[in-house]
Amino acid sequence: MMKKLVVIDACIRGEESRTRRIAAPIVEALSRRYAVTSYKLADFPMEPLTAKTYAERAAGIVPAWAREAAKAVAEADRIVIAAPFWDMSFPALLRTFLEHISLYDITFTDNGRSCVGLCKCEKVMYITTRGMNIPTGDPREQATPYLHALSTLWDLGVVLTVAAWNMDYSTPEQMDEKIEAATRFGLKLAETF
Numbered sequence: 001m002m003k004k005l006v007v008i009d010a011c012i013r014g015e016e017s018r019t020r021r022i023a024a025p026i027v028e029a030l031s032r033r034y035a036v037t038s039y040k041l042a043d044f045p046m047e048p049l050t051a052k053t054y055a056e057r058a059a060g061i062v063p064a065w066a067r068e069a070a071k072a073v074a075e076a077d078r079i080v081i082a083a084p085f086w087d088m089s090f091p092a093l094l095r096t097f098l099e100h101i102s103l104y105d106i107t108f109t110d111n112g113r114s115c116v117g118l119c120k121c122e123k124v125m126y127i128t129t130r131g132m133n134i135p136t137g138d139p140r141e142q143a144t145p146y147l148h149a150l151s152t153l154w155d156l157g158v159v160l161t162v163a164a165w166n167m168d169y170s171t172p173e174q175m176d177e178k179i180e181a182a183t184r185f186g187l188k189l190a191e192t193f
């Protein structure tokens with residue numbers, strides 16, 4: 001049986017998205033080896049947990065889509081997250097999705113001393129583009145550290161970041177070069193992903 005890949009696409013600008021331009025050929029390459037389930041977050045009817053939805057969750061009432069997505073993520077062998085860099089992190093839409101699917105006894109549980117992850121995933125590929133000249137690992141870049149932290153909660157394994165930056169201050173030619181370089185890097189990672 002083919003291994004499972006979950007793709008979480010938070011490229012809100014859709015066809016305009018530079019991040020998606022990098023992600024598309026990488027997902028295409030991976031789809032030859034993995035059974036792919038995609039979540040296009042712009043299509044999801046969600047808002048952050050509110051007093052009402054939090055109380056419902058505490059009573060065991062969780063939206064069916066969130067429970068299903070949480071199970072798919074928990075059972076995935078690999079995860080690809082494609083999300084542009086917004087307000088020094090990833091879009092709130094992605095954070096909201098993660099909040100909805102961070103479900104006790106599905107993505108994580110606890111052992112009486114702390115939380116422990118329940119996910120099968122061994123590798124996450126996080127694909128992004130940034131407008132400013134902010135490389136991965138820069139303290140101003142708060143998306144990769146968050147995903148590393150989430151990986152320790154859910155047990156997702158290593159997080160590999162594929163990024164292009166300074167996009168909003170590049171010529172169209174430079175931008176194309178950056179997108180091509182990031183795509184090549186991601187395709188290289190995909191060979192052993």
Ligand SMILES: Cc1cc2nc3c(=O)[nH]c(=O)nc-3n(C[C@H](O)[C@H](O)[C@H](O)COP(=O)(O)O)c2cc1C
Pocket residue numbers: 011012013016017018019020083084085086087088089129130131132133134167168
């Ligand atoms: C709402 C919004 C917020 C953004 N915030 C930042 C930011 O804080 N830092 C930054 O470097 N770029 C920021 N950008 C620029 C994007 O990261 C950049 O244009 C990126 O390439 C967009 O990716 P996309 O084409 O996949 O949507 C922002 C763009 C938008 C639309």
